[in-house]
Amino acid sequence: MSTVARSTVARAAYALGQTARVGVYFGQYALSARLTRPVKPKRPIPGPFAGQDEILADLRALLQRDWANIEAGLYRMPHDLLDEPVGALRRASRYFRDLRSVERRRHSGGHDEVLSQVDRAGYPRYYLQNFHFQSDGWLSSDSARIYDHQVEVLFTGGADAMRRQALVPLAEFLHDRRSAEMRMIDIACGTGRFLTFVKDNYPRLQVTALDLSPDYLEQAARNLRRWRGVETRQAAAEATGLPDASYDLASCIFLFHELPPKVRPQVAAELARILKPGGRLLFVDSIQKGDQSSYDGLLDYFPVAFHEPYYSSYVTTDLEFLFAEAGLKTLSVERAYFSRIMVLEKEA
16 A cells, blocks of 8 residues: 555544544533533632633634644554443443433532542542542542543543643654663542653653552553553652652643642742653643633633633643743743643753
């Protein structure tokens, strides 16, 4: 088969897979909206509020960007683009069963059930909450199994594509380096979803998956079991206990918006400490106020609809200044759908 023919087949496979994926998650998002009641803010939110057409157009732009990166050879086609039907149905069933509990918490203000469910020792107080009003917070195997599905429904099938944008600066960093000689850490790795894309593209890269939740780390270990060179470590992002200058690369995906303002500089300093001079930080998190002005109203409403106690302060934080104070120089800032992608370098 010629190169052109292979590219045409790959493009068709990607388009088919992503169309099905978005259709499934958008359908579940729409059904979720019908099964739940909106939360009214205590005071009016001035907006502006992007409409559904603009959001879907932005999602299409994200997927076009994702495909362009694949076609350019910056990373491989997603290893699980086409979901296994039985597993997908099972995850959807878990999601909708849990939605009833989420709805109850959302309208009763129940966000601290975790405090009475787990041994508090070893966990910072800010961590012991039902973020997003989800069952068990970050501290159960049930929560870990359902989390990725919840996030994809929230972003109507765009969450993985947003994460994959961090593979572009990763490819640029590793272009003239031997990946087997490099070490990378994913801080607050969750279920290890981002690292599955990293290892699928760089199987010889030595990676550490670090998270404070033992249950999410167990899920990460399962998701990464097909690859060698994977270490898991349970620790807080602000106190990893790792040696100075021990990693060439670090990634931090959707963590900072869930940290209290006083903890964010501590995590930035810890990231700078464990990176080698010249090392890179790949940062992906929520967009902030002004990144896309038509989304500003949605950013104000998000912590109302979902329990995100530190989100309002995050969207107005000067991240470039915060990281500069820690010794990390910002190399680039981009927006992709609802995500902000930053690349930073530890200065000598």
